[in-house]
Amino acid sequence: MSDARWIRVQSAFLEAAELAPDARSAFLDTFCEGDTELRADIESLLASDNWSTDAIADAVHDEAALLLDDRNLTGQRLGPYRVLHEIGRGGMGTVYLAVRDDDQFQKQVAVKVVKRGMDTAEVLARFRHERQILANLEHPYIARLLDAGTTPDARPFFILEYVDGKNIDVYCREQKLSPAACCRLFLRVCEAVSYAHRNLVVHRDLKPGNILVNADHTPKLLDFGVAKLLSNEGDGSTTALPHRPFTPDYASPELVRGLPVTTAADVYALGAVLFEMLTGRRAQSITSSTPSEVERAVCEIEVTRPSSISSGLNADLDNIVLMAMRKNPARRYSSVDLLAEDIQRYLDGKPIAARQDSYLYRSAKFLRRNWLEVGAATAVILSLVVGLAISVDQSRRANAATQAALAERQIALQERSRAEHQSKEAMAAREAEATQRGIADQQRLRAELRATDLLQLSNHSLFEIHDSIKVLPGAIAARRAIVKSTLDYLARLEKESTADPRLRLTLSAAYYRLANIQGDIFGPSINDFAGARESLLHAESLLRPLYEKAPSDPQLLQRWIEIESALAENTNHIGNRGVAEASYLKLLPLTHRLAQISPDDRIAKTHEAHIESRLVYVVNPDQFAAAQHHATRMVQLYSELVRRFPNQLELKQHYGGGLATFGNHAMRTGNLEVAADAYRQAIEIRETLLAADPNNAVSKRSLLVNYGNYATVLGLAWMPNLGRYADSRAYSQKAVTLARELVQSDAQDTNARYDLAMCLSRLGMVQPDPGGESSSLASLSEAIALIEPIYAANPKSTPVAAQLSMAREYAGHRLRALGRIDEAIRQYQQAIADAEGAMSGGSGSLTVQAFVTEEALADLYATRKDSTTALDFSRRAIARAEAFFRSDPNSEPRAAHLARAYAELSAIHRSFGQHGEAREAAQHALTLWAPVRNAAAMFSHRKIAQETRDYLNTTTAQSPR
Incomplete structure (x- = not known):
């Protein structure tokens, strides 16, 4: 703005400020003479001047307090954390690097503290709002909230995961990432924002400075200080511009104008971030901070095509960015997932939704993806054209002979006409006869x-x-x-x-x-x-x-x-496992009879093997002999079928499934090496099948299931395993990789998302290496986020409820190891609630899951020296385990579970010096364990059983005779 124009604006403002509010409009009509930009500048000053005297005084006081506050928290302790030095300042607070250095472990963290002078009611409310949002977000690409509290002078702070990384635009520039690599990195950011949206949170301040990329090339989303919870939206607030914190260079038009904000604002900001990652320049550069200039730059000036700034970008990337940054929210991508889907389609060389769906465009994409096949087809077409030319020449030569034959053809046609007439008469007679036969x-x-x-x-x-x-x-x-x-x-x-x-x-x-x-x-x-x-x-x-x-x-x-x-x-x-078992047993003789009736029918003979396979799964886990019989018979049948029909790939797929089923049975009976060998054979078969047809989704899913089976027997804690934890994690990760590919191929496939959740759960449940608890927790948190909507849609599904409850239980274990005790307790409690919610069918797996988690809670409260709560949870677990045992008193696994519950009670009594009660519970546990002979039933109880036995032996030796 020129000096002359500023003097004119200032003089008009000073004159209008002295007028009554209802007289200002007429004054501005006369003064501005239709100059809308001049009027907007004057009105913005008047709007600022309209803040109350108290508001201005508060603002001056706040700024003075900030200037005078030279107190630094470096070297101080905030709970178990020691502050190292300041690493940044923001609108609401100061961020410090700190380290946790208590007896638990050492870990660097970021501490965000409200500034002195900023601890007004509004700022504190916003600060607590950010803390609550972060507490609800658990995602590997979002910086996690670890703890919270207040400083000695009553200023609130919270502890965040420390991200030692660079702004995402700087990272792309320094690493010289290609457009495709930028897009792949950006997809992870989209995944984090999508997760926040699914949890009803709009970030509202997405920008490169809030997205850091660490040394592991992992992006982390930061700063939810201005985020909005969609569930609390609805007031339609249009607060004046100075009260709405945002970064203008990445703000959407509706955010600038004070309109209600939805997830479309984050889509717009993501488009601006992608623009900067690809070009190294900002999509909308704001040259002035005046409200009118900000609004004009954001709401009126169209975004430049990225390809006009940076070479190497094509029209697809232009259109993706421009669609994300359309001024009208209704014309943008309707969700972050659709933006990510278009980017993935760009990476895959497929047509994108963000450009005109023309015939030439689709044809060009098809040719790029299928150039080899199109080239072959072109060669065929050319050969046909050449052949056609030869045929035409030969046709000309034969024309004379053809003319001579026309006369003979005319005679033949006349004879054919007479024959057809006779045929029609005969048909009419048959139709009349059919009519007479009746309705x-x-x-x-x-x-x-x-x-x-x-x-x-x-x-x-x-x-x-x-x-x-x-x-x-x-x-x-x-x-x-x-x-x-x-x-x-x-x-x-x-x-x-x-x-x-x-x-x-x-x-x-x-x-x-x-x-x-x-x-x-x-x-x-x-x-x-x-x-x-x-x-x-x-x-x-x-x-x-x-x-x-x-x-x-x-x-x-x-x-x-x-x-x-x-x-x-x-x-x-x-x-309803029991009903299913009865149905399969009834079908078994029918399948055998079918195989005898149709000895050469491959499909008919497959049915018997399939039913045997299903019986291995559904028979009562205690009926090991029956399961062994069905498993052996199944493998025999599939082996015979593969030998007889060696070229049938589908049979080999079934054979791989049969081996996996046999491995499951062997693992349940404690034959771990036999199980591992069966899984290895199944993997070899299915890896070969997938290599032959890499896009076959069925083969891919079958293989990821086998990877998971193998990982389980190698080192999953809650099952009998070989203790090979590193190998177990490796195969779990292989399963996750395949599962992610299936989800990326079809994001609407609930089965694919559930498979991914199961694979992530397994990866998180494997015993981590020292220091690996955070990574393990991240896998479990992602699994929980995937399973929750599936569980909500199927609240009575036993497998889904059991999977969700178990993922929460292990998330509780990891949180406890990280010292986040309150969060661990919440996960344990929710795990019990999830199991109980689907327990109406009397599922044994859900019952076991519930009392195992109650035992974990009892142990946790015992370490907190809360004897009342610890004993309460322990007795709840015993009551549930006793009811489970009474429903089938001949079951060895149920007896072992009840014995463990009493052993846990004994351990809790011991921790509080209550040795009389401890010995009584220990003796009861050993009495229940004594008749259990099955190795698999005792696998997870061996350690505590030996500890209980040692305790009784020690106390007996020390007691007076």
Whole structure:
């Protein structure tokens, strides 16, 4: 602004400030004469002048306090933390580097303290708001809140994870990252912001200075001081600009204008950050801090295309950035996930959503991805063109001969016409005869036609299309479309008639295949298990009268086995293991009979092996002999099938699954080396299959399951294991890598997200190396975040509830090891609540999970010298374990669990010097353990059993005779 113009603005402001508020508008109309920019500058000064005298006095007081406050916290202790030196200052507080150096461990942290003079009610409220937001966010790419408290002079502080890193734009520049590498790094930032959004938090101040990249190339999102909780939004506040803290260079138009802020503001800021990472320059450079200039720069000036600033950037990156930074929030990416998805599509060389979806654009992308195939096809087309030219030349030469043959063809056509006329007369006579047969025959013909129509639908809509896409990543939307269209069509066809046996059989087959798409436990599906059960029951009702009339018909028998097997697995999935076991046992003789009826039918012979495999899983864990029988028989059947049909890849996939099942049984019986060997064989088979077809999602998922199995037997604490923890972590990480690939391929696939959560849980549960607790906790926290929405949608699912509860239990263990005791207690308590929430079906795994976590809480409170709470949790665990044992008093694992609960009670009594009660509980534990002979049942109890035995021996020797 020129000096002359500033003098004019100032004089007008001074004159208008003396006027009554209702007279100012008329004065400005006259003074400004339509100069809207001049009027905006004057009004901004008037708005600032309208702050109350108290507000101005407070501001002056605050600034004076900041200037006069030379007190530094360096060298002081804040709880267990010793402050080293100041590392930064912000609007609300000062940040120090500190170290925890108590008896627990040493660890560098960042301490954020409210400045003296800034401890007003508003600032303190904002400070506490930031602390609460951080307490609710646990993500590997977000700096974690570790602790909180107040300084000796009553200023609040909180302890944050210290990130020794560089601003993300500086990191990209110094590392000379390519555009693709920048995008891959940026995807991690998007993942963190998306996680915050899922937890109803908008950051509102995303910028390179709040995103640091450490030496491990990991980004960390910082500073939620101006974040907004969406759940508390709704006042539509339009506070004046000076009261809204933000960084103008990265602020969205709605943030600048004081409009309600949504996640779209973070999308805009992320676009600005990506712009700077790619070009080294800011997307919107603010040259003046006046409100009108900030608003004009942000809300009116369009963003420059990144490629015009930096070479090496193409139109796709331009359009991604520009779509993220559109001035109208409704025209941006509707979520951070969609922004990340477009960036991933750019990296994969696929069409992006942020540009016109033209034919030429898609064609160009297709050619880049498939140049080899297109080149081959082009060669074929060229050869066809050459051949066509030769054919045309030959055609000319043959033209004369053709003319001579026309006369003969004319005669032949006349004869054919007479024959067709006679045929039509004969057809009319047959139709008249059919009409005379009556309405019943017409209905039968119509039913047959409809059955044929349905067969075509099944083959083309389900059997062919779905089978061709089910192994492809990213097919979830297509599978949903198939389900919807097929359900509608089946309903229409079923109204025609179900009296015809052929129609009933075909409808039954269609509903069975539809159920697999809705909720297949073993393969890709849309995760609608309730819908799958409904379709299976419908298929069963359609097939039942046909099967009961001809139970030895191989086609009907095979269809019946498929439907009943799928129903049994659906039943097991919702937690009714006993019902599922009974169903499988009933099916076993039917599968054997089918194999005898159709000895050369590969699929028919596969059913018996599959049912044996499922029985290994669902028989009561105590029935080791029965499980061993089924496991041995299963391996024999699959081995014979692979030898007989060596070129069938699907059979090899099943064989790999059978070996894994055998390994699971061996692990449960304590034969750990046998289990490990079975898993290794399964991995070798499935790695070969995946190498042959790297994009096969089914093969990829099967392999990650086997990696997880192997990792479990190598070193997962809650199962019998070989104690090879480093190897266990390595295979767990392999499983995580494959699971991430599947999620990235299809973010809508709930099964893929659940698989990733299970893999991350396993990685976090493996015993970490010293100092590895934080990394372990990060894996568990990410797993919990993935499982929570799945659990919310399936609150009665036993496997989901057990997985979530166990992940929380181990998160509690890691938090306790890190000294974050209050957080550990919350995780333990939530683990119990999750288990109890799905326990209505009487699941043994959930019951064990609940009382094991209660034992952990009892031990934790004992270390805190809280005898009342410690004993309370210990007795709760005993009561739950006793009820579990009484329901099956012959169960060795249940007896061992109850013995452990009494041993834990004994240990707690000992810690408080209550040796009479301790000896009584210890004796009870040893009495329960005495008859337990199964090694697997005793695996996790061996250490505490020996400690209990040693305690009794010592106290007995010391007691007077």
